[in-house]
Amino acid sequence: MDSKIIFSRQITIEDWKQDKISQQVVLILGVGGIGSVATTNLLRLGVKKIFMVDYDRVEIHNLNRQTLYSNKDVNQQKVKAALENASFHNVGNTEIQMFDLDAVQNWDKIVEMASQSTAIFNCIDYGDYWDAAVQSLCLYYNIPMIIAGSFAQSFMAEIYLGTPCYGCMTDGLKEEYLNQITKEKITNLKNISFLPSNNKPQGQSHQVLCSTAGNFATQLLLNYLNEQADSQASKKVLFYLTTFEIVNFPVFSKNNCQICKYQEPIKEQQIITTEPIKEEQIITTELNQEQK
Secondary structure (H helix, E strand, O other): OOHHHHOHHHHOOOOOOHHHHOOOEEEEEOOOHHHHHHHHHHHHHOOOEEEEEEOOEOOHHHOOOOOOOOHHHOOOEHHHHHHHHHHHHOOOOOEEEEEEOOOOOOHHHHHHHHOOOOEEEEOOOOOHHHHHHHHHHHHHHOOOEEEEEEEOOEEEEEEEOOOOOOOOOOOOOOHHHHOOOOOOOHHHOOOOOOOOOOOOOOOOOOHHHHHHHHHHHHHHHHHHHOOOOOOOOOEEEEEEOOOOEEEEOOOOOOOOOOOOOOOOOOOOOOOOOOOOOOHHHOOOHHHHHHHO
């Protein structure tokens, strides 16, 4: 089918850059509630290629919010079921590759996929150090990291484009771990299971929450690709579904960040000048000699 006809309703949007969108190669880490929505969104937008990574199996409690799965998929590998079911949404003939692997223990495989990618959706709920590692990888390849998470009736959607980075915006990360995942070292690691995981409570989520989070996350990438106003800088947004309150967090670079290596500019040294010496204070050697 002619892609110009398939995507004609979006191509005609002012400032829409379908040529750029159609060249995107996106790595989706985690095909759960948010990753499922991001995948179907990207397929309907007509990106070039998608890598899907997950090592879980579909569980019955996933079905209320993970839109790529149904009852027939319970106990099946997520990526295998996702690949089969995603074909329904693949209207633009996007190439899809699936990888059933533990991303933490097979980090070298993630590095290989990232080297071919133009953006990464980080939807794996492992912890802050994992997120920092993915950020470091994105900085190495100079590509956006999009991250989203949900709990109960709220969600966070973030995009990081260089500095400020995820490390700048996350307090409490220890240097002993960050020093092992710097931009200079991140692509040489094969396994990052030495990074601590977060103690997380049992998830509380539903379809509307995950769909909205996934849609917001995808829109952050779209804004960046379409070069919308204020879209070329890192952004962090918190949204409350029950009140429709939106919190745009101030995003700032942290001096000496271990991930993006941001350094505050050196302030110009103030030149201290001495006051001119008054003439009456000048006592010449000759005058002293005369007084002797």
